[in-house]
């Protein structure tokens with residue numbers, strides 16, 4: 115069963131296509147790496163699946179039984195200058211189930227403490243998020259996703275600037291989500307990591323170069339083709355029109 119189906123999807127910035135004519139499906143419960151050169155449209159595709167950007171043409175179909183989604187943006191996009199404690203940040207994972215005036219129950223507080231323990235941050239509950247290292251903050255964001263109980267989890271470069279130990283710990287959390295039957299899509303740059311931990315891969319170069327089993331997709335020929343396509347990109351290329359996507 116498809117968790118998400120992309121139908122001839124084209125997404126533009128100021129009418130210049132960043133993603134064009136991508137079709138295919140993410141099966142329910144699949145674990146997929148989204149890879150490709152810089153500027154390949156990976157973040158744009160993830161944001162469009164998350165509903166944060168509108169397609170210029172084509173569609174993103176999410177299965178009705180898909181439930182809520184969790185989206186983890188690149189760290190650079192997250193403002194953590196405001197005074198929030200680690201525990202408050204993690205408990206935001208419950209917001210869908212709290213309502214406007216609802217407080218966190220004792221049971222939810224225990225779940226939040228368990229989530230912090232699962233990412234190796236017991237004892238950090240009262241720390242301000244501004245005081246955390248990049249790796250510690252990423253652990254907090256993963257703990258929050260743990261509480262969101264999302265059927266679809268979208269991660270944008272979750273291990274960027276994160277050390278090997280934290281990456282290994284968080285990869286275990288990703289594997290846990292996969293084991294629980296959630297659909298996970300992660301933008302990644304480390305191809306060895308992708309080969310070791312992600313059964314499926316979508317290789318992007320604005321359009322899909324290949325999409326399927328990781329070992330097949332990451333063949334040298336495909337990677338060469340993606341690089342060549344990246345070299346040919348022209349950011350002042352013709353505007354994207356609905357007609358051309360038909």
Ligand SMILES: Nc1ncnc2c1ncn2[C@@H]1O[C@H](COP(=O)(O)OP(=O)(O)OP(=O)(O)O)[C@@H](O)[C@H]1O
Nearest residue numbers: 127128132150151152153154155156157158159349
């Ligand atoms: N806000 C924006 N306004 C205009 N153009 C944008 C915007 N965001 C991205 N782009 C352009 O869209 C194209 C795809 O960008 P995107 O960030 O999706 O690529 P990416 O594959 O995630 O790249 P990276 O690996 O460098 O993170 C690039 O040419 C980029 O310059």
